[in-house]
Amino acid sequence: MANLRRFIIRRLITFIPTLIGVTFIVFIIAAVIPANPARVWAGGQKASPQVIKKLEEEYHLKGNLLERYYWLIYKLFTNQIVSPRTHHYVWEDLAYRFPVTLQLTIIAFIYILLLGIPLGIVAALKRDSWIDTTIRILALIGVSTPVFWLAYLLIFLFFTQLHWITLAGTPVPPYSITGVPLIDALLKLDFKTLGQILSRYSLPGFILGFMGIGVTARIVRNSFLDAMSADFVEYAKARGLKKLRIYRHVLRNALVPVVTVLGLMFGGLLGGAPITERIFGLPGIGNYMLQSIYQYDYLALTGAVFFIALIYLTANLVVDILYAFIDPRVRY
């Protein structure tokens, strides 16, 4: 366990530099390259020089890059930056939009877990049968499909034709415990709100998770096959272990790569959020990022990137620690 603690501490030490690294790169590119954001914020060509100058001063648009970066991150964290586009505090904007993206990601993740893992296990158990081939082909088609295209096809089917889902509004229950309506409704067993949330989010979640289902199925299949054909499984049989116990060895070993991939997948889902949120008109962080980009609002953009990086890196951290729990070799 001492090893484990050392591992976690070491892992935490790399956390902060990575976070700074990512946001700094985004900041540099977003802040240095566009012609003059202040002019855009002030209203384009007709903007008065005084307003531009004022904006430049207010947002620290001139000066030493490192100092500007520090200023921005500091102000973001202390919630002092007002977006020139939305005229709200950026951090508040993000916190307000976060539950939408989180719910979307959770539902996408549930699809991946419920479909990808069983499909992969079935394919591994029925190796080289027609079931395996079918799952393999489906997975291949899955990773080849442009999700935004699939989204429209499914909207046509479930919304236009069958009227099973809704495409407007974001259900928010009157109470708030964690701030995330999905979790709150679950905690309160409020099935009406839950139903509303599901009818709004189930299709976007599926679209967001779609590519991950195929990828997961493939990785689960391969890691199961690897684990099942491992020498220690043969030795476990030779030792006369009971079937269930042998399965436990297989499962735990197969899980090692799967956990890593699922962790990375979580980040991939965050990356896919802008597309899904745009198609389904969900006011999440992805959409916020896109709006910031369209309006040259690099302050909000850096803020959003920072926010996503924070979530993503935390998710990775959790996965790594989980990984160290199941695989003692990682702890070294």
Add this chain to the structure above:
Amino acid sequence: MECQPIIEVKDLYVNFYTYAGIVKAIDGVSFKICRGETYCLVGETGCGKSVTARSLTRLVPPPGRIEKGVILYYPEPGGKPINIMELSEEELRKIRGSEISYVFQDPNTSLDPLYTIGYQIAETMHAHGTVASIKEGIRKAVHILKMVLMPDPETRVKNYPHELSGGMKQRAVIGTSLSNNPKLLIADEPTTALDATVQDQIMDLLRKLRRDRNLTILLITHNMGLVAEMCDRVAVMYAGRIVEEADVYELFNNPLHPYTKALLRAVPNPLKRVEKLESIPGTVPNLIYPPPGCRFHPRCPMVMEICREKRPPEINVKPGHRVACWLYAEKRGE
């Protein structure tokens, strides 16, 4: 000393159903291991030694299948035998690891990397009811590690396989395999994956355990030196068949089969002075389309017409020395 068999194999056939075709890996193998002896199976890589050993508890992995044969296991000296081929999976499981145990070639992959050594020993004992709980098993595992001369067993019991050296891992594997006091230990090239110095230590350990616990050992190896050092009786395998079987002195002094002779010329002979090592011409045959007749005939320097057509019979040249070769059938026929 009269032979009290512990296991007896009669006319074993094993095929592997691969994409390329059916590999006739074991083709009519019969032998018997006596209680208390160390019996060796020798031969080149791919000759079917390991498959034979795994067949003894029907541990042949798919796409392999035991086509026919009888495998008799005698739990008690002189008692009634059990036909392994007729047992259910559960009955087999109870024999594996408690009556008949295995040690495989590579200790680096034999142990599950995600569990401690102690846990894996404990679960082996627990599976056969030797201990009531895993906790108790882990406590007993310390004694087992002591028995296999593991340094610092109290610490090692809590170690994961990757924290041990290759030799220590193999000690742990041997300990795991012996944890239920099996009667027969099948050691499948137990030292091939280890450093030369560690090899000696492991062989010393096996010798000591055999002496202390009156173990019967089936040793599979391609190392003639080990054969001379360890074995009482030897069977030489070639391309899925036993070509010669004899007591170890007889085999080294009076090899009969051309393959055995070639094999002994190819390695330093521990009993005889050999002027020059010779390699065996030709290559190991493809067992999807094995050569007809005697499987060694394409490489045999003494090949005759009949060798190409008919499978040679097994001839008992002396008590305890049999050979499958037409050369000796003719001599007797004359």
Add this chain to the structure above:
Amino acid sequence: MEMAEEVYEKKILDKISDKVIDGIAWLMDKVRKGWKRRNKARIDEWKLMAYAFNRSPPGLIGFTLILIFLALAVIGPYIAPFSYDLPLTAFDSTAKLAPPGKVVTIKPGQLAEFLHVKPGNYTLLLGSDDYGRDLYSRILYGARVSLVVAILIMIVGPWIGIAIGLVAGYYGGKVDEALMRFTDIFLAFPGLILAIAFSAVFPDRIREFLAANPAVRDFLLALFALKPQHAGAMASLISVVVALWLVWWPGYARLTRGLVLSARENVYVEAARALGVPTRWILLRHIFPNILGPILVYLTLDFGGVILTEAGLSFLGLGAVPPIADWGRIINDGSAYFPNAWWLIFYPGLMILLTVLGFNLIGDTLRDVLDPKTRRSIEFKIKKKASGGK
């Protein structure tokens, strides 16, 4: 009889692949004397891989799809009935959002002459969009745009990573540590988000660059089959390319580093080092050729990913801007008229799907083919057939 025919067909494919490989070997021999002799084993292995590939239906389907796609990308702009930005509504008001199969009449006159269109009746195979632009023509132009974008990304992005991986893997130590930490920063973040952030900020600078370098601009316009007046729109497209250069390398850096680490353990590399062969030489002559195989498979598999990502960015409005006929952009433009004008979304999406599927099928098959186990069984089957025929 049917069986015999099938064997015969495969034989033709094998002969073709033999010819192609011999041709490559001949070329290499021309460039470097004695190459063929020195690489005899490698050539034979390639041939064997080709036989294995020829026997995999998914691989052949993928190969066919990619051939069709490549052909469309090359000749598409020449066989398209209309230009990608021609508003047919100028001739026929019913051409707006016309469904597939609709017939449009172009009357002779000044306008037709001015727009270089031949008068006559045209069937709009796949319908038209809100400006009355022919979807079929736009999809053909789109093939060119997608392919060129993907190639532009692939000839730079991955190679940044490969170079970093080579250096990190070979030198090890502090260099390796520094480069890999840097790589980790990029890996520790969803690439698509970075690409979105980057692609939004480059267009202005690229527009300036293109204006200052007319030769580059004209070359790129020809490459994309775009009209000169759309050079400004092209800047956004290039911006996506640059953005993807910046995010498409970390995976390759990791992969290459791993391959180099295992390749440098090889005896011949140690021998070369012991003989005092210069580092650069060892890297390029001894290590690189030996790790190229897996890298190429990864590149093939990745091509589909690049096309998907670029289409996604265009769909978000970050890549191609109107009137450029990028497949993702066509879907974005058409989404406003969904589901009534479903064809504006269905057909371009189908094109993306088939193209990406083609690359993925090839990549998947290549992975099998490069696996010695699979190849051996195929080698065996061929030999059996050969001996059975005698």
